[in-house]
Amino acid sequence: DAKTTQPPSMDCAEGRAANLPCNHSTISGNEYVYWYRQIHSQGPQYIIHGLKNNETNEMASLIITEDRKSSTLILPHATLRDTAVYYCIVNDNQGGKLIFGQGTELSVKP
Amino acid sequence: DAGVIQSPRHEVTEMGQEVTLRCKPISGHNSLFWYRQTMMRGLELLIYFNNNVPIDDSGMPEDRFSAKMPNASFSTLKIQPSEPRDSAVYFCASSFTGASTQHFGDGTRLSIL
Numbered sequence: 001d002a003k004t005t006q007p008p009s010m011d012c013a014e015g016r017a018a019n020l021p022c023n024h025s026t027i028s029g030n031e032y033v034y035w036y037r038q039i040h041s042q043g044p045q046y047i048i049h050g051l052k053n054n055e056t057n058e059m060a061s062l063i064i065t066e067d068r069k070s071s072t073l074i075l076p077h078a079t080l081r082d083t084a085v086y087y088c089i090v091n092d093n094q095g096g097k098l099i100f101g102q103g104t105e106l107s108v109k110p
Numbered sequence: 111d112a113g114v115i116q117s118p119r120h121e122v123t124e125m126g127q128e129v130t131l132r133c134k135p136i137s138g139h140n141s142l143f144w145y146r147q148t149m150m151r152g153l154e155l156l157i158y159f160n161n162n163v164p165i166d167d168s169g170m171p172e173d174r175f176s177a178k179m180p181n182a183s184f185s186t187l188k189i190q191p192s193e194p195r196d197s198a199v200y201f202c203a204s205s206f207t208g209a210s211t212q213h214f215g216d217g218t219r220l221s222i223l
Contacts, residue, residue: 043214
């Protein structure tokens, strides 16, 4: 079973920031938080990951709370092409399988 | 750079037939994963290989399913005999060993009539 909890759906206006929350209250000390997304009819795509510090790359920012029990993925300026299902996954970063939950279906609207 | 390549993209066949799905991982990656996605069960791992050796096949639904990786650049997932409940999108992914950043192919959409 997935070790994360996410809202099933969210809406965001085009050009605004999309903030996607994830709860992972049972995360272990050696587990990272990973985010993937899946655009319709495509395979999942890696976005970003982090352990305890906030992370930023060209796609998104990841904010992890100090107690590491939750995190937020931020898409700073959402576009229509960001409409997708976003998955939050905890993993020990040693490779191996990823356990996908149901994710959050983000709809970016004009 | 070429990503993970899966073939065929779509497959429609009648129940009882043998189905073979193919995957070419990214060159240099030595871990390969097969996933299945359905509306009911979401995205679930079937099996994964490290250096061509199966490591975890606990997700393979039953003996009708088998997977092989004869070399570092090719893997197959075979279903024999196929059943309508096997209808799903099958994804292949690859990564460097020890890395949890997986690269996915575009999947094979399988329909068993």
